Amino acid sequence: MNAHASVPLSLDDLKRRIGQELGVSSWQTVDQGRIDRFAEATGDHQFIHVDPERALAETPFGGTIAHGFLTLSLLSAMGQEALPAIRGRRMGINYGLDRLRFLSPVPSGARVRGRFTLEGVEPRSSAQVLIRYHVVVEIEGAGKPALAADWLTLAVLG
Template sequence: MNAHAPVPVSLDDLKGQVGQEIGVSPWTTIDQERIDRFAEVTADRQFIHVDPERAAAETPFGGTIAHGFLTLSLLSAMAQEALPVLANRTMGINYGLERVRFLAPVPAGARVRGRFTLADVSMRSSVQAMLRYQVTVEIEGADKPALAAEWITLAVLG
């Protein structure tokens, strides 16, 4: 994270950035411990995620891989580190996702980061702005991203 607080941007300034990449998060390591904790929380203990020996022997991945939903769940943290702070925003709310695609497996120990392009900004009410992002999660050194999606959030303005 930055040592200093970012300068908030106005909604009008943000609207002027539609169609542009507006943030790239730092790299985050997806280690086996994180994968195991996610497996426990979600009760998704499929061997491709939690059994390194079996995953190495029985899959084309060479070892365990992160859950696709684990990678997707990191979007909030990535956005917090990468996206501009909207002036007068009192809270952000997940509204949904469109066209989520898991394009490549994330091997245990890999590093990932999010790339955010602002696709649209519209007002839902006088105090709610809907923000649409095209987001990809890249895997360090890989040809294909882990995932691509359109992410929709609401910014509540105060």
């Protein structure tokens, strides 16, 4: 866990950290149970995710893989753990993603973690700040990350 995650930063402190890695989450296991629950929640029951025998026989993955959107959905928990609190922030709102790429499949049973680099802090109004993070989700022991994206969040102040 990031040692600075619990130390609230002012907006000025945050701006001084543009270009720096702000935090790295702990490893999270993406097991078949989690994949199956995501399939149920989203209605995406493609065999490459939910049928281990068929995925082993018919895909180059050696078994089932996590949905790309499951890996993406882990950003909220990873960011909450790894990113520093912002002084005066009442809430954070997902604003969007730029340049999202799913670079490698996440095999069932693999562990992933997020690395967050601050790319920008842009005041939108006296009560809102748009924050841009470059995030990379690593797969433990793999040579290539699962995904990379620029994640935009809106910090509501007050």
